[in-house]
Amino acid sequence: MKKIALAIVCLCGISFANDYDPVKGEMLAFSCAGxxxxxxxxxxxxxxxAGMGKTSMQKTLLDYKYGRKTGTMMTKHxxxxxxxxxxxxxYYFSKVKR
Ligand code: HEC
Known part of the structure; x- marks a missing residue:
């Protein structure tokens, strides 16, 4: 199971070189503000x-999601x-000034 998850992450990393969508980014960010x-x-x-590097934050979030990093709230969220x-x-948070 872990291997499959890892493979999915790798595939996404390659295929989804997404453009930034500010509206979507901000909408999603509302769920973090609480x-x-x-x-x-x-x-x-x-x-x-705020102001974290985009790449490192994305990695952190994916690590929480796929259980490579442990947390209390984040792993669930x-x-x-x-x-x-x-x-x-x-992307959104990387563009916010601290
Ligand atoms: C229910 C409360 C809660 C919500 C909602 C939440 N977080 Fe977190 N976040 C935490 C806590 C608590 C931590 C510390 C790690 C842990 O215990 O999970 C954390 C840690 C993090 C970290 C790591 C920070 C560091 O310096 O290592 C990042 C990045 C992060 N959150 C991003 C987000 C983003 C992006 C969202 C919205 C999609 C979000 N969080 C929503 C509670 C929350």
């Missing part, structure tokens, strides 16, 4: 995610998103 703060600028105990959507949301 925990990470408006535009990913946290003023609490949650990590600030990202399961509701397609890989494509996680890329769009990573």
């Amino acid at each position: 925990c990470h703060g408006t535009d990913g600028k946290s003023n609490g105990i949650m990590p600030t995610i 990202v399961k509701g998103f397609s890989d494509d959507e996680l890329e769009q949301v990573a």
Whole structure:
């Protein structure tokens, strides 16, 4: 099962060199604001995610989704998103100034 998931990730990495869709990115980002703060600028105990590099955030999100990285909230939250959507949301936050 893990191998299959990995293969899917690799395939997506190659086939989905997506263009950024700002509207979609922002819509998806609303679902993160509840925990990470408006535009990913946290003023609490949650990590600030605004201004993170797109590639590293996308990797982190996919790692949570496919169980390569453990978390409390994130592992559950990202399961509701397609890989494509996680890329769009990573684009969005990478463009937000801290
Ligand atoms: C229910 C609350 C919650 C929501 C909603 C949420 N997060 Fe998180 N996020 C967390 C917590 C808590 C952590 C710390 C890791 C953990 O325990 O899961 C975290 C960690 C992260 C990290 C890693 C930060 C670091 O410095 O390592 C990223 C990136 C991230 N979240 C992005 C997102 C994105 C993008 C969304 C929206 C799609 C989102 N989060 C929605 C609670 C949330």
